[in-house]
Amino acid sequence: MMLSLIYQIKNMKLEEAKQEFIDAWGTFGSHWGINRTMAQIHALLLVSDEPISTDEVMEKLGVSRGNANMNLRALIDWNLIERKLKKGERMEYFSAEKDIWKVAVRIIRERRKKEIDPMRQTIKSLMDIDDKNEKKDEYKQFITMLKDIDEFANAADKITDKLVLSDKGWFFISLMKMMS
């Protein structure tokens, strides 16, 4: 009895820390084009040992069923969490990928899809404008700028490809090589 009280007290800080982590991850996420609820659900699942149901998400984060559902689906799309079915139960439970390396890689991949790929597409199409002006300085400058942007985007792509394709140890070795 006394023991369980102490246990409660001891546990307090851990629970507080987890809560703070959830909030921080939510704020952080919103700076990264991930909406707050989505990031918070993700954080909640990251710190939860057991798979969690939609109702638990609603309760722990105080959000509506619709919101919980939509963002759980989005997290599945991003491949950050997965559906877990408990035998005998119909209700869906969700658990997060816990390997932070994989998490980061998947977030980066999604962001690239939204942020870099469309820009490269546009830049590429703009470089196709007719070259009757090729002698004009203004024209040359513009094309040069587009090329430079594309070159940079290409480097960013290369790095993220590396990231996406390699495993953690491998990437860190490459990184060290690069830094030396």
Place this chain on the structure above:
Amino acid sequence: MMLSLIYQIKNMKLEEAKQEFIDAWGTFGSHWGINRTMAQIHALLLVSDEPISTDEVMEKLGVSRGNANMNLRALIDWNLIERKLKKGERMEYFSAEKDIWKVAVRIIRERRKKEIDPMRQTIKSLMDIDDKNEKKDEYKQFITMLKDIDEFANAADKITDKLVLSDKGWFFISLMKMMS
């Protein structure tokens, strides 16, 4: 006379392309935590040979004076554009850093300030929670996760430091080394 008409026609596509670039950069920017007007002003200055005044920005982008002013200031804060004074004139003109390498580095630096630094700060403070629980699995797992996040953030920091400190050629060489 005829010549100037042809000149107009020829120039058309370049101007169209520039306009499309401005729009695209605006959309792109908004995926990166940079508001549309800020990104569009930046694009406008990137494709403009001559320094441009607030009034020209307002006219070319169809935005209010307040908006133009605020975002021009923000771009100066980010070190992406600078004030140019024309002798004899009181009005301010602005011109953009044209070196895309530098532009990218500066954007990355600002984004890191907003997105990575505060998160690392929080993670660090969460790792300080009392370790009376050190034997508990749940506690250990949580701390391990925080450590992993920090390790990843640290790697991201290292890469951007490299980026910020090196010049373009140097960085691309490092990149090649890394890729090999």
Place this chain on the structure above:
DNA sequence: ACTTATTTTCAATTTATTTTGAAAGTTGTG
């Protein structure tokens, strides 16, 4: 000190994004 040109500020408005909640849809079970 006054006038005029220019920039800055910021409360109010507009626009964009997120969230709600209840109805509609789906699925498994007797």
Place this chain on the structure above:
DNA sequence: CACAACTTTCAAAATAAATTGAAAATAAGT
């Protein structure tokens, strides 16, 4: 197939972010 258990959808409401515009502040010239 009817019911209950659960999930999905989406129009409406709430919230957050960007933009306006006009007044206040600043600076330059006379």
